[in-house]
Amino acid sequence: MRPGTYKLKLDANGYQTINDSIKIINDYKLTKTYTMKHTQDYLDSVSLFKKSRTKKIQWIRRITLGSVALIAGGTGGYFEKRTKKTLEEYNSLGSKTSQEAFDTTWDLYKKYSSRRNLCYTFSVLCAAGFAVSIPF
Numbered sequence: 001m002r003p004g005t006y007k008l009k010l011d012a013n014g015y016q017t018i019n020d021s022i023k024i025i026n027d028y029k030l031t032k033t034y035t036m037k038h039t040q041d042y043l044d045s046v047s048l049f050k051k052s053r054t055k056k057i058q059w060i061r062r063i064t065l066g067s068v069a070l071i072a073g074g075t076g077g078y079f080e081k082r083t084k085k086t087l088e089e090y091n092s093l094g095s096k097t098s099q100e101a102f103d104t105t106w107d108l109y110k111k112y113s114s115r116r117n118l119c120y121t122f123s124v125l126c127a128a129g130f131a132v133s134i135p136f
Contacts, residue, residue: 014042069126076119083112
């Protein structure tokens with residue numbers, strides 16, 4: 001470039017324009033560094049994108065926790081019926097019933113009741129997670 005004063009304009013999409021003036025002198029090496037700042041419109045759009053993404057994740061979390069709570073509760077209800085039915089069977093076993101039949105029926109009762117308890121616990125935890133996620 002020939003010696004003299006030049007106007008410099010740095011312009012990029014989404015960034016604030018920088019206007020500067022530089023002076024060129026013979027046999028002189030000039031190095032300048034510029035830091036471009038984002039425009040407010042760009043920063044607002046990034047903020048809006050983050051908010052919309054957060055809202056989407058909130059809805060996914062709520063739907064998932066609510067659905068799992070309902071499914072676990074329904075499954076717990078199924079095992080509740082099985083538990084009651086097995087306990088009725090156990091209580092109706094007569095004195096002539098073998099020890100093996102008593103043991104098998106009692107083992108079924110314990111199996112169904114533990115599954116019921118597990119399902120209900122999981123359902124309550126998911127429902128609590130759903131309730132906590134509402135304000136956030």
